[in-house]
Amino acid sequence: MNPVVKRIEELRVLMKEKNINSYVVPTADFHQSEYVGEHFKARKFITGFSGSAGTAVISENEANLWVDGRYFIQAAAQLEGSGVTMMKMGEPGVPTLEEYLEENLPENGVLGFDGRVVSMGEGSAYEAIVKEKNGSIVYEYDLIDKIWSDRPELSKKPVFELGVEYAGETVASKLERIREAMKKNHATVHILTTLDDICWTLNMRGDDIDFFPMVLSYAVITLDKVILYIDETKVSDEIKANFAKDGVELRPYNDIYEDVKSIDEKEVILIDPAKLNYSLYNNLPAGAKKVEKVNPEILFKAMKNDVEIENIKKAQIKDSVAHVRFMKWVKENYDKEVITEMSASDKLDEFRKEMGGFIRPSFEPISSYGPHAAMCHYTSSPETDVQLKGGNVFLTDTGGGYYEGSTDITRTYALGELPQNIKEGFTLVAISNLSLGAAKFLHGTTGMVLDILARKPFWDRDLNFNHGTGHGVGYLLNIHEGPTGFRWTYRAHEAHPFEDGMIITDEPGIYIEGEYGVRLENELLCRKGTLNEYGQFMYFETITFVPFDLDAIVPEIMTDAERAMLNNYHKEVFEKISPFLNDEEKEWLAHYTREI
Incomplete structure (x- = not known):
């Protein structure tokens, strides 16, 4: 038997115990990273598909996986015999994940997911679907963890500093720019969960995700200090001392979920709804004002x-x-x-x-x-x-x-x-x-305007390539970096105009x-x-x-x-x-x- 078949059966037993009708398993860690460490590859575990993007929905009688055009051929091969059906995103007649849930979640149904691996924006979309069904959301359970007996542990690899001779700007200077952006938005607290934004801000790198020198961490930036949530054993005494000079205080990695509950309701919190996870957002004080904007660090580092x-x-x-x-x-x-x-x-x-x-x-x-x-x-x-x-x-x-x-x-x-x-x-x-x-x-x-220059030679011949033409590139960070890209279809995270100093790829193809x-x-x-x-x-x-x-x-x-x-x-x-x-x-x- 394909091991995926058995895993899905075990998951359905747990879903039944929790009265969950459909369970969503995205390709994500707690930080909405594009690529994730081995510990977070839950979607790969439950479907057998190893590509870097895709979302699975397991229900009582169906198992579906949404993938984009980059992975149609690969997914077809890897899903064979698993009982998981590929949903080709963007293809005629294929419903979006949201449309599928709207159609298939039963009246009074329960939608489940681990709220730490679903963004606040995605979670809000799920809320709207569930509301129409008079149903509810259960986000407290990582059901995959219950059946993944040999799940890899979180990385313990050490942090290293990226010197100013490479970064070109001190941590103090970056924090000053970030705080200016906070003030423009009348914010007193800024919550960062995206690893590349945190690593860029603090000029630190690590080895917590294969190929991407990132450090698992969260940061809360106020107008006078930074609280960095991280496994402190990965940080050397020298780096700790340098952090202290810049007003950076260390706390245990998972403490942020409880700490944000005690933020004073008089504070104004700057958050990026596309980046903050659903659990963390729901732990913020209900009475505190929230300013929902794109993280300023995204444009700064681009x-x-x-x-x-x-x-x-x-x-x-x-x-x-x-x-x-x-x-x-x-x-x-x-x-x-x-x-x-x-x-x-x-x-x-x-x-x-x-x-x-x-x-x-x-x-x-x-x-x-x-x-x-x-x-x-x-x-x-x-x-x-x-x-x-x-x-x-x-x-x-x-x-x-x-x-x-x-x-x-x-x-x-x-x-x-x-x-x-x-x-x-x-x-x-x-x-x-x-x-x-x-x-x-x-x-x-x-x-979106310039993409036609790459597509025209193809479209003139009734041809196309089924991926974007280019993406921003990070500096020892994510290889795919917003907020700009070449693509003929609209994507909000790639819609920013080109600015001086941006690095972008140019990569058409034929397949x-x-x-x-x-x-x-x-x-x-x-x-x-x-x-x-x-x-x-x-x-x-x-x-x-x-x-x-x-x-x-x-x-x-x-x-x-x-x-x-x-x-x-x-x-x-x-x-x-x-x-x-x-x-x-x-x-x-x-x-x-x-x-x-």
């Missing part, structure tokens, strides 16, 4: 300062050099030795480590050959690991976490001679990437199920351009310097302008990267950055 920008450029050069060496190695050796998806990924990290300052990969690597590359967020495993062979493409979407910042680069390499259709798909992706990277626009423009996939990703730095009577013009500076594999380019389907963009980019790649290479590597790079 607009990198001059020190961060210079460091990030150094990290990008390091990563680009590593990628060029890797590209040469894989193209020259795939047919001379056994190279698999996983061994190739390990080799790329070896090249990264040689560059110095490398801490760890900045996210779970995507290393996929041929048909596997058609799965946008495929992760190779010992069960799926395949050998690289000629006649198809190898896609690598990986990142490096350096003290100088985080990188996120995707390249797709031709192994041997490719069929014409794959070359044309590759060329289309290259045109899309270059067209978006060349954008010039007025300040106030959002990613033909069962055959191949191509994605090409550069990072772009948003900069101010000309200021004139029409306003402040903005542009993107490309900071990733790795060739687009010319073995997969069809120049004949490119316009003169598109070929010029590719040639100019490759000229810059050679100028930036060749000084770090030996003579043999330089000669090789010259060939792969030649004019077409």
Whole structure:
């Protein structure tokens, strides 16, 4: 029997004991993190689906999992035999999770979830559904914990400081800016639960989530102190002393749930409803005024300062050099030795480590050959690991976490001679990437406006790719960072206009199920351009310097302008990267950055 079937049966027994009709299991920790530590992978445990996003709803007779387009292929394979039905988000005829609950939760029904892993905003939406059904919500129970006998413990790994030579701003300065934002909102207390916001504010990093150097913690910021809720055993005496200088007081990690109950009702509390979890929100004093706004730290940290920008450029050069060496190695050796998806990924990290300052990969690597590359967020495993062979493409979407910042680069390499259709798909992706990277626009423009530059080459041919075109990148924090992104559909957390100093990815792709996939990703730095009577013009500076594999380019389907963009980019790649290479590597790079 599939172990998921047994787990769902055990969960339903507990649901019946608590009179719960439907139980929601999101992909979340207590901090609304996009990626979570092993302890928090409850949705993976109860469904068997290992992707980084998705929400399960278990009811008395059904088990459903909502996933987006990145995971349709992967989820279909992993859910087979589990009794869990995939709900393809955004597809015609597929109800949203909320619509499903509205239709299927019985009159007077009870909806259950662990309130610590559901955001206040999501919880409010569930409240509205339940109210229409004259039902109720039960949020006090983590039922998955009751059946997960070997659940991993919370991380105990130590905290480390990110020096001002990397952060570019002191904790005191950041707290001053945050308190100014609080005063503008007439707030006296600001509650932070998002790990990247807390780590950015306090210039601290850790190792509590795989690949993301975050620290499990909560923070309550007042006008004169900060209360940091954290496992104190992870904090060295030196860091504690530095915290004390900035008015940071330490308390046990879980104490916040009781402490917030005693906040004076005269206080005005600044909270982000999309980030605060449902349990914590419901513990706030009912009489205290609450100002619901986006956390000010989100925009602060997205607009990198001059020190961060210079460091990030150094990290990008390091990563680009590593990628060029890797590209040469894989193209020259795939047919001379056994190279698999996983061994190739390990080799790329070896090249990264040689560059110095490398801490760890900045996210779970995507290393996929041929048909596997058609799965946008495929992760190779010992069960799926395949050998690289000629006649198809190898896609690598990986990142490096350096003290100088985080990188996120995707390249797709031709192994041997490719069929014409794959070359044309590759060329289309290259045109899309270059067209978006060349954008010039007025300040106030959002990613929804610019996304058409990437989509047009696809839409002109009645094609599309089923994911966003780009996302913000954190500095040794989350690799996906708001509040800006490239997407043709509206998402509130990515709707902020581009600002000077933001880093964003440019990553269109084409995916033909069962055959191949191509994605090409550069990072772009948003900069101010000309200021004139029409306003402040903005542009993107490309900071990733790795060739687009010319073995997969069809120049004949490119316009003169598109070929010029590719040639100019490759000229810059050679100028930036060749000084770090030996003579043999330089000669090789010259060939792969030649004019077409």
